[in-house]
Amino acid sequence: MINILYYLNVILGLVPVNLDLGPGTRRPSTGQQSQSCIKLNNTYTYTHIYIYILLLLLLTVYAYQTTLSSVVSITTTDPRRRTIMSRSVSSSRGSESPMEPERAHRACEKCTRTKKKCDKALPACSRCTRLATTCSYDFIYTAPTTAVVEPGYLAGSTPKEAYGQGIFDPAFDVSSSMVMALLSSRNIPWREATERYFETMNPWFSVIHPELFAIRTDNLGSGASSNADQGPRDPAVALLIVCMQLVSQYDDEAAAASTNVNEGKDMIEMPAYRAAKRVLSVLRGLSAPSIELVQCSILLALFEFGHGDVMRAYVSIGDANTMAMVLRIGPGKYVQAEREANIPYEEEERRCVYWSLFVLDRLIHVDCSLIHMPLQVPSPAADDLLPTSNLIWHNQNQSPTRSVQRHPASVAPSVPLGPFQRNCQCAMLYTRAYSPKPQGNPNALLEEYVELDIATRALVEAMIMQTSRWGDFYECFATCTCLLLFLYCRQLRAANTISAAGPFSPTADDIAPKAIAGLNFTIRIIADTTTDLNDQLAHRPHLLAPCSPVTPYSAYHCLMVLSHLEHLIPEADTRFHNIFASLHFFAKRWGVAGQLVNKVELFLADADETQWCFMDE
Structure with missing residues (x-):
C-alpha cells in the first residue's frame, strides 16, 4: 500500500525521482536538486490535488471490497459464524445512528416457525416480549419434510411386534x-x-x-x-x-x-x-x-x-x-x-x-x-x-x-x-297400563284403569301377607306403588274429561273421590316405608346396594302428586319432606335419583312452566 502511494506521488511530480543514469553520467549536485524541487513545488496546482484525493478514495474502496469478500468467504462455510458476524455488522451499523434501535438481520425462531411478522428488535422482539417467551435469533431453521411410506409397510411387511394391534386392523x-x-x-x-x-x-x-x-x-x-x-x-x-x-x-x-x-x-x-x-x-x-x-x-x-x-x-x-x-x-x-x-x-x-x-x-x-x-x-x-x-x-x-x-x-x-x-307379575300390569285397548273412549278407559287398580292392590296385599318385612319385597313395592300413582292420576284426568263433556256425570263424580283416596293410600305406603328406610340408611348405608332404579321414580312421582294435590292430601308437607330426604339417599346409589331431585326443585321454583307426564300429555 505504501509503495503504491509513493509511485503515485512520483507520477504526479510531488516526489523527486532518484534515477541511476549508469556509469559515466554525472549526478546533479545537492544544490541543483533542491532548486529542482523548489521549481516543482512552484508548478503544484489545484488540479493535482483533486486527482490525488480521487485516487485515494478509489484505493480505499478497493481495500474495503477486498476485506468484505474475505469475510463472506469465511461465513458461507460456517452458518454459526455467519450469524454472529451478521449480528456484529448490524450492531455496528446501529451504533452509527443512536436514534435508531438495534435490529437483527432476520426474524426470530418463534416468529419464523409460527409464520408471524417479527420486528427483529434486540435483544428480543416485541411479540416474544409480549408473550413472555424466549426470543432467539441464533438458530438453524429446518424446513418441514414429508415422509414417504413404502408400499410394503402398508401391505403388512412390517413385523406385528413393531406396532400395536389397532381396531381397524382386520385381524383385530x-x-x-x-x-x-x-x-x-x-x-x-x-x-x-x-x-x-x-x-x-x-x-x-x-x-x-x-x-x-x-x-x-x-x-x-x-x-x-x-x-x-x-x-x-x-x-x-x-x-x-x-x-x-x-x-x-x-x-x-x-x-x-x-x-x-x-x-x-x-x-x-x-x-x-x-x-x-x-x-x-x-x-x-x-x-x-x-x-x-x-x-x-x-x-x-x-x-x-x-x-x-x-x-x-x-x-x-x-x-x-x-x-x-x-x-x-x-x-x-x-x-x-x-x-x-x-x-x-x-x-x-x-x-x-x-x-x-x-x-x-x-x-x-x-x-x-x-x-x-x-x-x-x-x-x-x-x-x-x-x-x-x-x-x-x-x-x-x-x-x-x-x-x-x-x-x-x-x-x-x-x-x-x-x-x-312378583316383578314379572307387576310388569304385566304395566303392559295394560301403558297400552290400554279402549283408547279414545273416556268411559271405557276409566273402566280399564279401575280393573288395573284392583289387580295391583291385590298384588300389594299378597306381598304384605306373604312376609312380615317390607324390605324383602321393597323393589316390588316400589314398582307397584309407581304403577298405582300412574293409574290414579289417569283416573282423575279421565274423570275431568268426562265432567267437561257433561257437567252432571255420575261416573265422574264417583271416580274422582276414589282416585283421590287411592292416591292417599299409595302415598301413605311410600311415606311409611321411606321414613323407616331413612332411619336405617342413616346408620347402615349398605342397605342401598340392592335398591332398584325404579325406587327413586316411585318417590319422585309421589312428590309430584303431593305438589299438585297438596290441598287434598293429609299431612302433605310432612310426607313431602320425608320422601324428599329418601330421594337424596337414593341418589347415592343411582345417578337418576339426583336428576329427579333437580326436577323436583325446578318444579318448586316454577310450577307453571313444568309439566308432569302423569297429569299432562
Missing part, C-alpha cells in the same frame, strides 16, 4: 384377558364382584342363573390378575362379569360421607362402562349371537337406566331383544303334566333372560321421556311359564327358601312367589 379381536383387565386394573377380584351381584341384584332381577354360572366358572381362578388362567377364556363371559360388577358396584362408605347429589354423569362417563360398550359392539358385530351377549346388553341397559341415560337404555333393550329373537329365547309353556318334572338349567336360564328383558322394557317407561315410546319386548301369553326358581317366603315367620315351581303367567296373586316373579 377382543380377548378375555383384555376384558378382565377392566377389573384387574382396579384390583377387583372378579369372584367377589359376581358374589356381590348375586347377593344384591339377582334376587329381584334374575337375568343370570346362579347354579349354571357357578358350573361354568368353577374351574377358574379367583384372583384379580389379568392372566387368562385367572378368568374365563370366553370374552363374552368375561364381559358378562364386568357388567355384573357395573350394576352392583356401590361404595357405601364414600356415599355416606358425600354430601353432593349424584346425577350419574360420572358413571356414564366411567372408562369401564365405555370400554364395556365398545367390547359389546365388537362382539355383537363380529361373532354369532349368544345368551351371554344378551345378558350383557340387559345389564348395561339397567346400568344406563339407573344412571339417567334412559334413551340409551331404550336402545340397548332393543339390541338385546333382537339377539333374543334370533336365539329364539322365550318363557316356554306351562303344561300341567310337567308340573313336577325336573327343569334343566339351560332352559331355566333362557326363561329368566326373557322375563328380565320383559321386566326392564316395562319399567323404564316410568320415565316421562319414554312414556309414549312403544314397548319393544312382546308380552307373554296367559299360559307362558313364570321363572321357576326363586326365593319364596311361605309365611311371615319363616326364612326364605329356594324352590323350583312351575306357575303360569296368569297365576293368582295369592300364590306365594319370589321377588323376581
Whole structure:
C-alpha cells in the first residue's frame, strides 16, 4: 500500500525521482536538486490535488471490497459464524445512528416457525416480549419434510411386534384377558364382584342363573390378575362379569360421607362402562349371537337406566331383544303334566333372560321421556311359564327358601312367589297400563284403569301377607306403588274429561273421590316405608346396594302428586319432606335419583312452566 502511494506521488511530480543514469553520467549536485524541487513545488496546482484525493478514495474502496469478500468467504462455510458476524455488522451499523434501535438481520425462531411478522428488535422482539417467551435469533431453521411410506409397510411387511394391534386392523379381536383387565386394573377380584351381584341384584332381577354360572366358572381362578388362567377364556363371559360388577358396584362408605347429589354423569362417563360398550359392539358385530351377549346388553341397559341415560337404555333393550329373537329365547309353556318334572338349567336360564328383558322394557317407561315410546319386548301369553326358581317366603315367620315351581303367567296373586316373579307379575300390569285397548273412549278407559287398580292392590296385599318385612319385597313395592300413582292420576284426568263433556256425570263424580283416596293410600305406603328406610340408611348405608332404579321414580312421582294435590292430601308437607330426604339417599346409589331431585326443585321454583307426564300429555 505504501509503495503504491509513493509511485503515485512520483507520477504526479510531488516526489523527486532518484534515477541511476549508469556509469559515466554525472549526478546533479545537492544544490541543483533542491532548486529542482523548489521549481516543482512552484508548478503544484489545484488540479493535482483533486486527482490525488480521487485516487485515494478509489484505493480505499478497493481495500474495503477486498476485506468484505474475505469475510463472506469465511461465513458461507460456517452458518454459526455467519450469524454472529451478521449480528456484529448490524450492531455496528446501529451504533452509527443512536436514534435508531438495534435490529437483527432476520426474524426470530418463534416468529419464523409460527409464520408471524417479527420486528427483529434486540435483544428480543416485541411479540416474544409480549408473550413472555424466549426470543432467539441464533438458530438453524429446518424446513418441514414429508415422509414417504413404502408400499410394503402398508401391505403388512412390517413385523406385528413393531406396532400395536389397532381396531381397524382386520385381524383385530377382543380377548378375555383384555376384558378382565377392566377389573384387574382396579384390583377387583372378579369372584367377589359376581358374589356381590348375586347377593344384591339377582334376587329381584334374575337375568343370570346362579347354579349354571357357578358350573361354568368353577374351574377358574379367583384372583384379580389379568392372566387368562385367572378368568374365563370366553370374552363374552368375561364381559358378562364386568357388567355384573357395573350394576352392583356401590361404595357405601364414600356415599355416606358425600354430601353432593349424584346425577350419574360420572358413571356414564366411567372408562369401564365405555370400554364395556365398545367390547359389546365388537362382539355383537363380529361373532354369532349368544345368551351371554344378551345378558350383557340387559345389564348395561339397567346400568344406563339407573344412571339417567334412559334413551340409551331404550336402545340397548332393543339390541338385546333382537339377539333374543334370533336365539329364539322365550318363557316356554306351562303344561300341567310337567308340573313336577325336573327343569334343566339351560332352559331355566333362557326363561329368566326373557322375563328380565320383559321386566326392564316395562319399567323404564316410568320415565316421562319414554312414556309414549312403544314397548319393544312382546308380552307373554296367559299360559307362558313364570321363572321357576326363586326365593319364596311361605309365611311371615319363616326364612326364605329356594324352590323350583312351575306357575303360569296368569297365576293368582295369592300364590306365594319370589321377588323376581312378583316383578314379572307387576310388569304385566304395566303392559295394560301403558297400552290400554279402549283408547279414545273416556268411559271405557276409566273402566280399564279401575280393573288395573284392583289387580295391583291385590298384588300389594299378597306381598304384605306373604312376609312380615317390607324390605324383602321393597323393589316390588316400589314398582307397584309407581304403577298405582300412574293409574290414579289417569283416573282423575279421565274423570275431568268426562265432567267437561257433561257437567252432571255420575261416573265422574264417583271416580274422582276414589282416585283421590287411592292416591292417599299409595302415598301413605311410600311415606311409611321411606321414613323407616331413612332411619336405617342413616346408620347402615349398605342397605342401598340392592335398591332398584325404579325406587327413586316411585318417590319422585309421589312428590309430584303431593305438589299438585297438596290441598287434598293429609299431612302433605310432612310426607313431602320425608320422601324428599329418601330421594337424596337414593341418589347415592343411582345417578337418576339426583336428576329427579333437580326436577323436583325446578318444579318448586316454577310450577307453571313444568309439566308432569302423569297429569299432562
